[in-house]
Ligand SMILES: NCc1[nH]cc(CCC(=O)O)c1CC(=O)O
Ligand SMILES: [Zn+2]
């Protein structure tokens with residue numbers, strides 16, 4: 099390309115500036131246009147039409163065609179925190195607009211959302227009675243506990259609603275870790291996996307459509323799948339694995355909400371290190387081979403490359419992404435500080451997650467999206 103062609107190319111693009119570009123002064127745009135018109139012939143003579151992209155997205159509809167996937171209500175899973183105090187309805191301070199609710203509060207809360215198109219929820223149990231916690235997380239599969247009660251209730255009251263259950267012990271253990279500990283404070287993997295697969299099975303028996311282990315113990319997907327097969331439930335209970343779940347500081351508001359902060363140490367020996375792309379790929383491949391039906395990546399926005407890896411490695415499976423509590427709280431904080439508009443940012447961040455390869459998004463924005471979509 100000659101120098102004059104290069105200049106004309108740049109000038110031509112300037113004259114077709116985007117919204118921000120079109121706000122340039124009249125003097126500037128006149129200059130740009132005069133460049134463009136004096137060199138228009140050289141553009142057509144050179145036959146260089148590959149530089150012309152704007153026509154492809156000059157209309158709202160043609161803009162929407164540029165996305166491989168558009169967010170729809172079906173893609174959204176809404177996390178719910180369910181306490182063992184049936185009449186409770188308490189806002190969670192660090193998680194804007196989210197509440198801990200007792201079983202008696204679920205139907206009135208969900209009725210309008212289901213009417214607006216909410217298709218799926220993921221349940222987290224939050225035992226508030228201190229006596230509910232012990233070293234083995236016994237309360238996790240208590241038939242009278244909040245999760246099993248909620249599964250039964252929601253199955254009967256909302257027959258179309260798809261019920262997913264998070265499966266972990268950290269909400270139920272006295273030490274707040276995601277499994278059973280050895281005396282030295284490290285996870286006893288074999289015991290943990292045995293216990294967690296029992297809990298998953300109890301949720302499946304109670305009627306959950308999907309069990310989603312988030313504990314990150316090695317081999318839990320295989321153990322859960324085997325128990326589902328043995329119990330004759332494998333044909334109807336889906337296993338969504340939190341395969342690539344990273345440790346870090348984005349789960350803070352969730353731990354406030356669920357009261358699941360570890361009482362000592364942290365989760366770095368079982369959740370993945372944030373820089374560990376190779377480990378994430380191995381964890382994803384491992385879970386595919388162990389029988390997962392859906393691969394999840396969590397958090398979402400800082401891990402878009404991992405979502406893409408998941409979609410490449412699990413190309414024949416749905417990939418889910420969890421826009422976690424810290425991401426949600428950041429978007430709210432940014433909007434509150436005037437950095438951006440809440441709705442615009444909620445859409446932009448979700449578009450990024452879908453573009454990376456997810457087809458399912460777990461998000462606390464679910465109620466808003468039922469109005470926005
Ligand atoms: N294992 C529990 C669990 N399941 C889902 C989340 C995070 C969800 C969120 O932050 O929104 C966590 C927290 C954690 O691992 O500490
Ligand atoms: Zn968990």
Ligand SMILES: [Zn+2]
Pocket residue numbers: 266267268269275276312313
């Ligand atoms: Zn946990």
